[in-house]
Amino acid sequence: MSRRARPLPLWLAHALRAQRGPVPWSAVVRGALSAGPLLLAAVLAGRATLGVVAAIAAMLAGINDRPGSRRSSVHRIGVPALAGAAGVLGGTYAGDHLGAVPLTLVLTLLGLVAGGLCAIGPVASAAGTQVLVATAVGAGMPLPESAGQRALAFLAGAAWLLVLRLALPTPGSLAGDFRFDGERAAVAGVYDAIAGLLDAVGTDHALARRAALTAALDQAQDALTGPRLRRYASSSAERRLHAQYAAALPLAEAATALAWAGEAVPARAGEGPRRLAAAVRGSTHTGPLPAPSRSAPALRALDDALLHAAEAFDRGKENRNLHARRRTLRDRVRAGLGAGGREYGLRVALCFGAAAGIAQALHHARWYGQHTHWYWLPATAVFLVKPDLGPLVSRVLCRAAGTVLGALVFAGFAAVLPRPEGLVALVAVSGALIPVATRHFAAQTAVVTVLVLALVMVGGEPQASVGRIGETLLACAIVLVAGHLPMPGQRGGGVRSRLTAAADAATAYLTHVLGEAGTQADGDPDAPRAVRWTLRREAYRTLAEARGAVALTAAELPALARHAQGADHVVTTLEQLVDATTACAVHLDDTGRLAPQHTARLTELLDTLAGERHHTGLRVPEAAAVPALAG
Secondary structure: OOOOOOOOOHHHHHHHOOOOOOOOHHHHHHHHOOHHHHHHHHHHOOOHHHHHHHHHHHHHHHHOOOOOOHHHHHHHHHHHHHHHHHHHHHHHHHHHHOOHHHHHHHHHHHHHHHHHHOOOOHHHHHHHHHHHHHHHHHHHOOOOOOHHHHHHHHHHHHHHHHHHHHHOOOOOOOOOOHHHHHHHHHHHHHHHHHHHHHHHOOOOOHHHHHHHHHHHHHHHHHHHOOOOOOOOOOOHHHHHHHHHHHHHHHHHHHHHHHHHHOOOOOHHHHHHHHHHHHHHHHOOOOOOOOOOOOOOHHHHHHHHHHHHHHHHHHHOOOOOOOOOOOOOHHHHHHHHHOHHHHHHHHHHHHHHHHHHHHHHHHHHOOOOOOOOOOOHHHHHHHHHHOHHHOOHHHHHHHHHHHHHHHHHHHHHHHHHOOOOHHHHHHHHHHHHHHHHHOOOHHHHHHHHHHHHHHHHHHOOOOOOHHHHHHHHHHHHHHHHHHHOOOOOOOOOHHHHHHHHHHHHHHHHHHHHHHHHOOOOOOOOOHHHHHHHHHHHHHHHHHHHHHHHHHHHHHOOOHHHHHHHOOHHHHHHHHHHHHHHHHHHHHHHHHHOOOOHHHHHHHHHHHHHHHHHHHHHOOOOOOOOHHHHHOO
16 A cells, blocks of 8 residues: 655645636736836937836836726725835935945834835735835935936836726727726626535535635725725716626625525526626626525525616616725724734844845945945845745745746846847846736746846846845845744734734624614614625625635744644634624524524634633624624
8 A cells, every 4th residue: 555645834835836827918918018118218218227217117016917907906006106116216315325334224114114014905015015125226226317217217117007007908808898897807706706606505615615705705896996086986887887796795695694504505596696797797688587496584685686686787876885894094004003013014124124234234345246236135035024925935935946047047048139129028028927927926036037137237237147146045044034033022913913803893793783683673774784794895804814814824834833823713713603694694684583593603603712712812792692682
């Protein structure tokens, strides 16, 4: 009998894992038309160094150019670009007027602030990273232009990529108004996810399908709630999409309740949401929907939601309430100053400051020879310490492997390509590959390394592949050491803050739903439902964020992974609590009171969470409070 192969440790398995999916051809086209043409125009105008800055900005904007709506891309690309321009401006002034020691202290303090910002959310994380990278580039890349000219060139490069994102249609999505193809795809994805969950009811795949539904709802919500010049949707196409998204919420609620019950549903149950998804994609009418099946409260809720959705699709009346969480400035400040923000800020400050100080020492000791560019070391440390790119050891392995591969590939191209036209073409090809390479950090690193080495050579620096490899390996060593050093306070702050947010959201949702039991007969029944759907969205979104943070920490080396022990069980229990609360909400809508199985399940889950409270500090209601909250 052969021995069964032992599974790879999580930290190594994560480094070898790559995302899958179709090639994003529209993003590939934008990448090809961004950095390369900008650099070519600058070279032809005799301002190659300004073209290098603009191309770097376009490259960074391309990394932030993720799938989604055009409106959300303004926020996702524009905010980090503004932060990067400020970093170039401040970094240039600091590099010109400060000595090595004061400059290192300033960069360390900036790392502390930017690291705390990264705990607020994905856009803030991208902005914090970009301001640090741009500051290092501004301080360490000697260019003849002034600080203002560099900052304007940086803004122009990012703005050019954003213009391409807004102006170019997505291939194959010209049905209706192509400006809203991202929103249309996201809303259709919600209905497809609902159908997938209904198909999986009563099977082992139901939990994964419910998680996929949460992700689809998050994506659609983000796509529809991007920044706008006017307060409300100004076109009939956008109003229709808002109504179609709002109509999906009761369907998602009913599907979740059916999945919680675990009883098989008619095979035709998923056909209705699929037809609605096709109607969204094609901007067409829904056509006939499957016959109703009303044998249980959740099935009655599903059929009522289907009829409501069909009416919303036909009328297209705008629903201004997208049930998105409202995060105030106070909420963002609290997130940045919380346990996760403090821990990450200290770690970023340590890594960025140490890398900048060592780079300054090597620069003044002439370790670089005739090369005066010292920004690569601190800029590399910033990307390595960024936690949303994967576990620490996985980032280090992928960065080292990607840099070595990219430097060797560039060295081969640099030996044979004509200059500068060959290097400009290499920049264009690399820009086109970035959207595909983002599926794996090592591949992204290799492509970015080729692109940056080509840019700095166009800017006048000699071929420096060997130096880049040495600096990257040094940055890897710095981040590995700093990432495992003990920090003030309790470790695992990022996981604890996510768990606390998820528990608070689950508690608010549970309290509201049980409170509806005594108030449904009074006033407009749709008013508490609107609040309920907002709370439900917040609960599932924060749970998904907590699940991601726990999975990320669990894939670290044992010294860091132990700080997340037991957290996955807490997240699972909270997910079950929110699922049960959703089932309670649907049952309350149908009967006006809780069933014994609902009360028993809620009590069991709250007792389980109470047992975890002594070492997690989570705030959840006592199990004895369930009957009181229910009236």
